[in-house]
Every structure is written in structure tokens, then in C-alpha cells.
Amino acid sequence: MFKNKFNVNNISKYLYITFWGDMMRVPNHIGIIPDGNRRWAESKGMTKEKGYDSGLDPGLTLFKLCKEAGVKEITYYGFTTDNTKRPSIQRRAFTDACIDAVKMISKEDASLLVLGNTKSPMFPKELLPYTTRRTFGKGGIKVNFLVNYGWMWDLNQLKLSNSSSAKNVAGNIQSNNISRIDLIIRWGGRRRLSGFLPVQSVYSDFYVVDEYWPDFKSEHFFNALDWYNKQDITLGG
Amino acid sequence: MFKNKFNVNNISKYLYITFWGDMMRVPNHIGIIPDGNRRWAESKGMTKEKGYDSGLDPGLTLFKLCKEAGVKEITYYGFTTDNTKRPSIQRRAFTDACIDAVKMISKEDASLLVLGNTKSPMFPKELLPYTTRRTFGKGGIKVNFLVNYGWMWDLNQLKLSNSSSAKNVAGNIQSNNISRIDLIIRWGGRRRLSGFLPVQSVYSDFYVVDEYWPDFKSEHFFNALDWYNKQDITLGG
Numbered sequence: 001m002f003k004n005k006f007n008v009n010n011i012s013k014y015l016y017i018t019f020w021g022d023m024m025r026v027p028n029h030i031g032i033i034p035d036g037n038r039r040w041a042e043s044k045g046m047t048k049e050k051g052y053d054s055g056l057d058p059g060l061t062l063f064k065l066c067k068e069a070g071v072k073e074i075t076y077y078g079f080t081t082d083n084t085k086r087p088s089i090q091r092r093a094f095t096d097a098c099i100d101a102v103k104m105i106s107k108e109d110a111s112l113l114v115l116g117n118t119k120s121p122m123f124p125k126e127l128l129p130y131t132t133r134r135t136f137g138k139g140g141i142k143v144n145f146l147v148n149y150g151w152m153w154d155l156n157q158l159k160l161s162n163s164s165s166a167k168n169v170a171g172n173i174q175s176n177n178i179s180r181i182d183l184i185i186r187w188g189g190r191r192r193l194s195g196f197l198p199v200q201s202v203y204s205d206f207y208v209v210d211e212y213w214p215d216f217k218s219e220h221f222f223n224a225l226d227w228y229n230k231q232d233i234t235l236g237g
Numbered sequence: 238m239f240k241n242k243f244n245v246n247n248i249s250k251y252l253y254i255t256f257w258g259d260m261m262r263v264p265n266h267i268g269i270i271p272d273g274n275r276r277w278a279e280s281k282g283m284t285k286e287k288g289y290d291s292g293l294d295p296g297l298t299l300f301k302l303c304k305e306a307g308v309k310e311i312t313y314y315g316f317t318t319d320n321t322k323r324p325s326i327q328r329r330a331f332t333d334a335c336i337d338a339v340k341m342i343s344k345e346d347a348s349l350l351v352l353g354n355t356k357s358p359m360f361p362k363e364l365l366p367y368t369t370r371r372t373f374g375k376g377g378i379k380v381n382f383l384v385n386y387g388w389m390w391d392l393n394q395l396k397l398s399n400s401s402s403a404k405n406v407a408g409n410i411q412s413n414n415i416s417r418i419d420l421i422i423r424w425g426g427r428r429r430l431s432g433f434l435p436v437q438s439v440y441s442d443f444y445v446v447d448e449y450w451p452d453f454k455s456e457h458f459f460n461a462l463d464w465y466n467k468q469d470i471t472l473g474g
Contacts, residue, residue: 080473082472082473082474083473083474085474086474151406151439152406155392155395155406155436156395156406158392158393158395158396159395159396159398159409161396169389169392169393172396190442190468191442191443191444192440192441192442192443193438193439193440193441193443194439194440194471194473195439195440195473198435198436198438198439199392199435201430201435202388202430202431202432202435203429203430203431203432204429204430205427205428205429206428206429206430206443207428231427234431235319236317236319236320236431236432237319237320237322237323
């Protein structure tokens with residue numbers, strides 16, 4: 001599991017000895033809410049839209065840490081249909097950051113899917129080729145990017161379902177290619193889902209990092225895994 | 238707003254002076270996840286099912302505090318279809334506690350609704366008269382009890398919706414009489430929704446109290462309100 005193919009820092013080696021060597025329970029699927037880009041920019045004396053670019057490196061680092069830890073699937077909350085109501089300079093900035101992030105992951109080994117409302121002009125056409133799941137490099141870890149995603153758009157698909165008697169909700173929503181989420185990590189201090197995959201999140205454990213997403217540190221991820229390891233799993237039972 | 242009609246303790250008077258006198262932003266709708274009854278019972282040397290009865294008084298105290306604070310709607314997470322898979326001695330105990338809780342609130346001034354899957358034998362027939370919203374006493378605050386509730390049962394109703402083109406998700410689910418939730422408070426330390434009203438919870442702020450529900454203290458509620466007062470409202474924007 002721990003191959004140390006890249007040198008994020010020595011913390012992961014430490015954690016392997018103290019936690020993972022001790023059979024840590026690693027979540028199969030982690031949801032990432034990378035919040036706080038605008039507040040981070042303002043805290044640095046920049047205008048809000050300048051914060052998004054600084055979220056790219058954290059995204060790649062986190063991807064590599066997830067692979068190393070044995071996580072099977074990771075979902076990034078890119079931007080939502082709600083977000084597109086913001087000033088256009090911000091909209092342009094977070095859209096560009098999402099395009100760059102998807103292209104960045106496509107250079108890694110991953111099974112990649114971009115999910116969102118492609119029928120809206122807010123969906124960047126550069127990402128249309130990624131809207132069916134494809135293998136990049138050697139494949140492996142599933143990576144989902146929510147781009148121009150809306151929870152209402154996602155659930156409304158249920159109305160079109162032909163299986164009116166079937167109990168299957170998860171299989172009949174727009175995001176039916178995204179599995180149940182074990183652990184959601186949100187940066188930026190807010191304790192809310194903000195419309196993030198309501199069906200896949202029904203049983204998720206929710207961990208909040210107070211620091212802004214551009215201030216990502218590997219410790220945040222390890223602390224989240226350590227906390228998750230101490231939770232029980234009941235799935236509501 | 239603050240009439241001090243009952244004497245919970247003097248904390249509320251203190252808070253009125255320090256917070257509410259200062260135009261505190263009070264949530265319209267609070268969701269309550271009263272978890273930890275079984276762990277509380279075990280911590281007292283009792284068997285698990287003995288914990289539910291001790292959740293009744295906290296429920297009534299919290300109801301009165303919500304009214305006093307000007308909260309307009311409160312939803313209690315009674316039990317779920319997931320929960321009914323537990324040993325029958327526990328199932329009987331939490332079902333009885335829910336019946337008693339509903340009857341208790343029906344003696345207060347409230348607009349009361351019990352919501353859950355009534356077609357299942359797990360739904361207590363004693364609560365059938367409460368499954369359409371009714372006014373008790375002078376009415377006022379809306380109180381919802383989820384009894385034999387299931388998130389999948391709730392959302393599956395969308396499949397039967399005739400308005401396939403309409404954007405309205407919230408209006409076409411089983412829980413369409415329950416409004417969007419501003420603040421969810423969960424007792425018992427777990428940071429997860431456990432299937433609690435996924436549609437109404439998409440934008441909710443989520444506050445966790447580490448103590449078990451039977452150890453409820455008014456301070457928990459005031460701390461939650463104080464924390465909520467410091468959050469912004471974006472509704473995903």
C-alpha cells in the first residue's frame with residue numbers, strides 16, 4: 001500500500017508506522033469540498049477570483065495521498081449551478097481552475113468522470129470529452145469531478161425513471177455512476193454540505209478543516225483519516 | 238420574544254441580555270438528531286433499550302426553548318426504517334418512546350405532524366391519527382416527528398411525480414410538508430446525517446454535541462444558536 005513513490009513529506013511515513021501498520025480502516029470513497037478559495041485570496045490582499053488557481057496543487061497532492069492510502073474513489077466538488085450566479089470574473093476563474101484540474105488528473109493513472117449539467121451554457125465545452133468515464137494511464141482509482149452540478153438537477157432524474165415500483169434511488173439519479181461516500185472532508189471551516197451529492201452523502205462521516213483549501217497540508221488528510229478510523233459504521237442501523 | 242413563561246434555568250435570561258438583545262439571527266427551522274440513548278444506558282450500567290425513556294424530558298425542554306427563542310419549525314428524528322432492523326426489545330422501546338413523545342407534544346401549543354412509512358407494520362398504529370398536520374392547543378410552532386422514516390422511501394415518491402419537467406424536487410417527495418432546515422443539531426458526537434431528510438438538509442448548518450441525548454442541557458441549545466449566529470447564509474451561492 002505504502003510505496004512512497006513521491007515525496008509529499010515525511011509525515012506519511014510516520015503515519016504508516018503509527019496507524020496504517022496497525023490496520024487502519026481507510027475509507028473507500030472520499031468526497032472533497034475544497035472551500036475557502038475566495039476568503040484565502042482576500043486574506044492575502046488579492047481580489048476573490050485570484051484564489052482558485054492556488055487550489056490546483058492541493059488537488060493533485062491530495063489525489064496522490066489518496067492513492068497511496070488505498071482510497072478507491074475520490075469526488076471533487078468543482079462548482080455548482082448555484083455558484084454560477086456569482087460575478088462573471090469569479091465564474092470564469094473557477095471554471096478555468098476546474099478545466100485545469102481535470103486536465104491535470106488526466107495525466108495521472110485514474111478512471112476519470114466529469115459530471116454536471118452539460119445542457120447549460122455554464123458547462124465548459126472543454127470538459128465535454130470527459131463526461132463519460134474513461135481510463136487514463138494505467139487507470140485504477142476512480143476520480144469524479146462535479147462541474148456545473150446541481151442537487152436538484154441530480155434528483156430530478158428520478159422523475160424520468162421507468163422503474164416506479166423499484167426501491168432503487170441511487171441507480172436512477174444523474175450521479176448514478178458515483179458510489180456511496182464514506183468520508184467527506186470540507187476545507188474552509190463551514191459545517192454544511194452545500195448541495196453536495198445528497199444521496200451518496202446520507203451516511204457519510206463529515207470532517208471539517210478550518211483552514212482554507214489553498215492552505216492545504218497533508219496533515220489535514222491524515223488527521224481526517226485518523227478521525228474516520230475511530231468512527232463506527234452503522235449505515236443507519 | 239423572551240417571555241420566561243417557564244423556568245428552565247437562568248441561562249436563557251443571561252443569553253437574552255448578551256445575545257438575543259443584540260439581534261441574534263435565530264434559525265427558522267431546526268432539525269434534531271437525538272442520538273446516544275443506547276450508549277448513555279450502557280454508561281449507566283443499564284441495558285441498551287433502557288435509554289430511550291430518558292430522552293422524553295429533553296425533548297419537551299428543547300421544544301419549549303425553541304418556542305421561546307422564536308424558532309418556527311422543529312423536526313425530531315424519531316426512528317428510521319434502518320433502525321427497525323435492531324433487536325425487537327430495542328425496537329419496542331424506541332417505538333414506545335416516540336408514541337409518548339408525540340402525545341406529550343400534543344398537550345402543548347403546536348402544529349403537529351408525524352411523517353413516516355405508514356404502510357409498514359413497523360409504523361405504530363397509535364400514531365396514525367397524527368399523520369396529517371393538526372393544530373393542538375393554540376397551535377403556532379410547527380413540530381414534525383419522523384417515525385419509521387426512510388430517506389429512500391422519501392425520495393422514491395419523486396418517481397410518481399407527474400410534473401416530469403418541473404424543477405420542483407422538494408414539493409414532490411413524501412416529506413413535502415417539511416420545509417428547508419437551517420440548523421441541524423445532533424447529540425452523541427457523531428458527525429453524519431444518517432439519512433435525515435436529505436433534501437431539506439442540502440444547505441443546513443450542522444452542529445454536533447458530544448454528550449448523549451439523555452444528558453441534554455439547555456447550554457447545548459444555546460451554544461448551537463450562538464454558533465449558528467456566526468455562520469453566513471449562502472444557500473450554495
